[in-house]
Structure formats: C-alpha cells, structure tokens
Amino acid sequence: MGEHSMDWTGRVAFISGGVSGLGFGIARAFSDAGMRLALSYRNEAYRSKAAAWFAANGREEPLWVKLDVTDRARFGAVADEVVAHFGAVHVVVNNAGVSVFGNTAEAAHADYDWIMGVNFGGVVNGVVAFLPKLQAASGRRHIVNIASMAAYLSGPQAGIYTASKFAVRGLTESLRYNLVPLGIGCSLVCPALVATNAWDSAFRRPAAFADSGFGAVDKGELETFGKAFEAGMDPQEAGRRILAGMSEDRGLIFTHPEFAEDFKAIYEESLAALPQDVAPPERLEVERMRRAANKAALAGQVISINDLT
DSSP states (O other): OOTTTTOOTTOEEEETTTTSHHHHHHHHHHHHTTOEEEEEESOHHHHHHHHHHHHHTTOOOOEEEEOOTTOHHHHHHHHHHHHHHHSOOOEEEEOOOOOOOBOGGGOOHHHHHHHHHHHTHHHHHHHHHHHHHHHHSOSSEEEEEEOOGGGTOOOSSBHHHHHHHHHHHHHHHHHHHHHGGGTEEEEEEEOOOBSSSGGGGGGGOOGGGOOOSSOSOOHHHHHHHHGGGGGSBOHHHHHHHHHHHHHTTOSEEEOOOTTHHHHHHHHHHHHHHSOSSOOOHHHHHHHHHHHHHHHHHHTTOOOOGGGGO
C-alpha cells in the first residue's frame, strides 16, 4: 500500500441507505477518514438520529437526500443534486437493500419484483445515475456495491434475496474490468452478520408488492430471528474494513473471517462436478484467450468482443 493510499480527505461520497445499519456504519467510517458525505434516506427518524451523531462529533453535516432506490428519475436528480452541492462526487456506495426471508417454492411475482427491484435494481440505478458523474470527476474514485455472503452461500430460506446478491456480485465483478481504463476502482463487498435492523424489512413492504406468496409475516418469529443480529459485527467496524479494502483497491472485500469451511466446500464441490474427460484443443484455446483478455482488462486495456475470438 502506497503512502497516500489511505488518504480520502475531502473526497465526496454518496451512500444509499446511509442513515441506519451498515450504511450508517460506512458513513461514520468515511467521515472519520475526512470524507464529505451525501446520504440517502427514507425514514425521517433514522435521518435525525444520524444527524445527531454528526453534530455531536463536530463533523460537517451530510447532504441528506430522500430517495427510493427503485425510482430511476429521482436517482438521476439526486446525482445532479450531489454534484451541484459539492462540485463533484468521487465515491458511490450502493448499500440500500431489503432482507426478506421465505420459502422460494411459494414465492409470487410480487416477491421477486420487490426484492430484485431494490437489491439488484437499486444497485443498477446507482451505477447508471452516478457513473457519468464519477467519470467527470478527477483523482481517486470508486464504486462500492454492497452484496452479502449470500452472493456465495445458498440455502433454503432466502432464495430471491440470494439471487439478488448473486446478481450484484456478477455485475460488480464484471464492471470492475470496464472501470479500470476509466481510472475508477470497483469493489464487491460481501458482509455477513452485522448488528443492524436489516432483518425487519418484511414489516416495511410497499403496498404495491403486497401480493406475497409467503403469507402473513409472523411478527414473533421474525423478532426471534432478529435477535441473532445482535451477535453481528459493529456496523462502524464493518465500515472501517470496507474503507481499508477500498484503499487497497481490492475488487473483493470480505468483512467477516468465518467462512473458510464454506469456501473449501464450494471449491471441492465445483471441481468434483467437472467431467473428467479432456477438452479438445480448440475449446481450450477459446478459454485461454478469455483468461488472457481478463488479465489485460485488469491491467487497463479496453476489451472488445473481438479480443475473445
């Protein structure tokens, strides 16, 4: 790490869902690093609680922007507002998300539309609205997309949530290659349990998506599940780890160490699932070229479809 790689002083960061939970943890870590902030919010009570922290710590007040991340027109207007207020924007953290559980075999279209719309669509909208602004800025710039360890770990209880996080992972890993030539960093963040209120999303389901296949929310059951989050990592600590990963320009940032067993199983199952025959030379050559193109892209080369054949 270079001497100045930790220096984000004066850089402007936009964080969606930045007034509570992990987003607020990231906001505090960024503020500690001397960054200027624009934070989106939906809940007025969370916003005033966040504002109290900045005031109590003698920090510059963030620019507060009301935003539903599924609202594309509003997202575009927010990007304009941030630039009008600060003169530029350098870091975008697409953090807002909903954490919804239920049996995927019972899911209705409304469940897919809501969860994918926020968790994947919200990231897409953030990238489309803010990327031109980042390109117009200079110096150190970065896009951070918050996924989850669910981007790697599947299970029986949150299939649509998991699909949304796999989608964020695929988008972010691919986008990284395209941003290198533009001088913009790109990180996928996969946190695990953080001490937040993320578990209560089902209580805040919009009326437009009320037609759920999951049935009525069992308040008691959900609150018992929410208690597990109390064991989670402090959000500000997670924020510091994310900032450190950005400073090292890491494409993949894991905040939690407890997953070696899972990755070993994924690796072993993946290798075991490959057929044991030998691939023909012409197919091997296609894959060799793909790997070489990926490597060249990370070194800053613009890759077109012609580089793959």
